[in-house]
Amino acid sequence: MAEEMQLDIVEDHRVDDHRAVNRGAGDQGVEDNGAAGTARAMRVAATLARKGGDEFAKPGKLVEVRFVKGQSLSLTASRLLALMILTAGGDAWRDTSHKLRKADIRRGHKGNERIVDMLEELHRTLFAEDDTSWRGRKATKRFSLIESSWEEVEEGDKETGWIEWRFTPDARRLIQESQTYSVMNRQAVLGFRSAYALKLYEEGALRLHRRQPIWRVDMLGLRAALGIDPDKYGDFAQLRRKVLTVAQSEIDQLAHYNLEWKEIRRGRAVAEIEFRFVPKDAPAQIQTVDELERHSSGRKARREGEVEMISAPAAIPAPAPAPARPRRAAAAPSSPWEKFPEGSLRYGTAEGAFRDVALRYGGGWDMDVIADAYRQQMGDRLGSLRGAKLEKSWRGFCEAFFSRRGRP
Template sequence: METDAGQIDEAVDQSGEEASPGRAMRVAAALKAKGGDQFAKPGNIIEVKFVKGESLSLTASRLLALMILTAGGDAWEDRPHRMRKADIRRGHKGNERISDMLEELHRTLFAVDDKSWRGKKATLRFSLISRSREETEEDGGEAGWIEWEFTPDARKLIQASETYAVLNRQAVLGFRSSYALKLYELGALRLHRRQATWKGDMQALRAALGIPPEVYADFAQLRRKVLEKAKAEIDQLAHFRVEWREIRQGRTVTELEFRFEPKGAPEVIETVDELNRHSSGRESRRDGSVETVSVARAGQGMISAPKKVLPKAKPEEKTFPRGSLHFGEDELLAIGRAHGGGWDINMIADAYREHMGERLGKVRGAKMVASWKGFCEGWVNRRGRP
C-alpha cells in the first residue's frame, strides 16, 4: 500500500517542464506506468460539489474511480477511453448494472464556483462524461468493453489540477458506503497537501459528500448513519484514520471539523493485510468479533474454533536494514526524503526500529515499505518540520 507520489513529485519538480497538463495528470501517468493498485485522482475533481439533490450511488462512484484509473495521465485529452466490462463486474455475471451506472454518470450534475461573462461570481453546472458506448454483443461474456469521453468542462478541470490524491484501487472497491468513499478521497487529498483538516458547515458537508437535503435531517441520524459508518470503514481500509469535532451554537451542530491522521507502521501493515483478505467477514473483523470454523472431533459434535491464517513472508523479501539508509537502500532513503519532512532520515529510521521492536524482523517486502512510509508521515504529522 506504499505511495510513491512523493518520489514522483520530486521527479516532476526536477523535470523543468511546463505544467501542461498539470501535476495531477503527470503523477497519474507515472503511477499508471509503474503499475500496481495506486492511482492519482485530480483534486479539482474530488472537490467538485454535487448539485443540490444530486449524488452518485456507491457503484457509480466506483465506476468513476475506475474510469480515472484507466484513463491515467490521458484523462484530460479530447479522446475516448476504454475499459473491459470484466474489470468492472468484480464477479457479477450480468452486465445490467454497468448500463445503470453509465446512465447515472450521464445524468448526475456537479457544480463548481466560476465567473460569468461579466466577471461576476457564478456557479458552473456540468456532467463528467459526455457520451459512452457499451458493447452489447459479447463472446462468452468476457470480451465486452465500454468506451467513454469526459466532457470539455471535466477535462478542463482535470488538466488544470495541480493537486491530487493517491488512492488505492482495493480500498476504493472495498468501501460499502458512498459517503465513506467520498470522505476517503477528501482525506487522501488533504493529507497529500499536508492540510490534515477539513472544516465546513452542514450545507458544505452535504454538498461535499452528496447527502441529499431531505436525508438524515436529524444530526443524530446523520452521525449514526453516515459519519460513524464512514469512520469505521476508513479506519479499516485507508492509510489514515479520521476523527471529527462537532461545533455547536447552543444545542445545534452548525459545523464539523474533520482531522485526518496517517497510520503508524503496525496499523499500515494491518490495513495491507485487510485489503488482501476477502471482503466476506470484513464487517465482523471491523467490529472485533471472531470468525470461527466448524471442526469435527471423534466422538463429539461440531465445535467452533478460531480461524486464524497468518500470511507467510516470501523468503526473498527483505526486512528493514539495521545500518544507515544512505548505503544501498535507495528506495527506503527516497521514501524518507519524500515523506520525512526534511528530518534526518537515519534519525527517523532509528525511531522506526525502536517503535517496531520485535516486529522489525517479521515485516518484509511491500508491507515493510508501506509501514516505513506511514511512519515517516506520522513523524512529520506529530512533530512538524525541523
C-alpha cells in the same frame, strides 16, 4: 542536504513527465497549453501508472467538486468513476477516449446490466463550481463529467467486452488545472460499502497530501461535498449515525489513516464539523494491508469484532520428515523491499527505495532519525516484513512521524 536530494528527485520526475507530454504535442482542445499546462496531479498519475500496483492519483479539483443540490452518485457509480480515473492515468486530461474491460468492473457479477445503469448515472449526474457569468458577475456553473460512452454489445451469452468513454471539456479542464491530488488504493475504493465513506476517504487522502490534516466545514458544505440530499437526515443524530459513524468505521479499517471528528455547535444546533485525518503508525498500516488482501465477505464482522472462532480439528499425526536436502545459496533479493536496511539509508543501491520514501514523506526530517524510530517501534516484527507490506508500513510511518512532529 536532505532538501537538496528531495529537489533532485522532484526534478527527475519533472524531466520524465516533460518528455511524456512532449510526445503528445500537437493534440487539440485542452492540450493546447502543451507541456507547461500539464499539472502535477497528472504527472503523479503517470508515474503511478508506470509503477503498476493498486495506487492511483485522483486530481484534487475532481475530489473537491461539489454535487448539484439534490444529486449525488451511488456507491457503484462512484467506484466506476474511480476506475475510469485510474485507467486513464496520466492521459485523463487529454482530448481522447479511454477504454476499460467490463470484467474489471463486474468484480464477480456474471451480468453486465449494472454497468449500463452506472454509465447512465454518470451521464446524468451534474456537478457545480463557482464561476462568473458573461457579465462578470458571480455565477454557478453546472456540468457533467462524462461526455460520451460506448458499450460493446454482447453476442449470445458472452460476458466479455469493453466500455469506452470521453471526459467532458469541463472535466478535462479541472483535471489539467489540479496541482494537488489524493493518492488512493484501488482495493480500498472497491472495498467501501458506503458512498459517503468513499467520498470522505477521497477528501482525507487529498488533505493529508497537502499537509492539512484538518478539514472544517459547515453543514451545507458537508452535504454538498458528500452529496447528501437536503431532505435526508434532517436530524443531526441521524446524520451522525447513518453517515459519520459508518464512514469512520470503514475508513479506519481500509484507509492508510484514521478519521476523527468534532462537532462545533452554535447554541444547541451543530453548525460545523471539524474532521481530523491521522496517518496510521507502522503496525496499523500492516493490519490495513492484511485486511485489503482478505476477502470482503467477513469484513463487517471483523470490523465489529464479531468473527466467530472455529475450533481446530483433531491433530493428524504428521508423516516422517523427508531427508534434508543440501541448502542452496540464497538468491540475491529481486526487490528493494525484501528487508529493511540495518545501517544508514544514505548510501547503497538497496537503500535507495527507502531513502526516496523518507525524503518524499518524512517532511524534511533526517532519514536515519526516522529509520531508527521505525526500527525501535517495529522491534522483532521488522524481520518478517516483506514486499508491499514493508513498503506501505515504511511510508505510513514516515507520514505519521512528520504529522506528529511537524517540520524540523
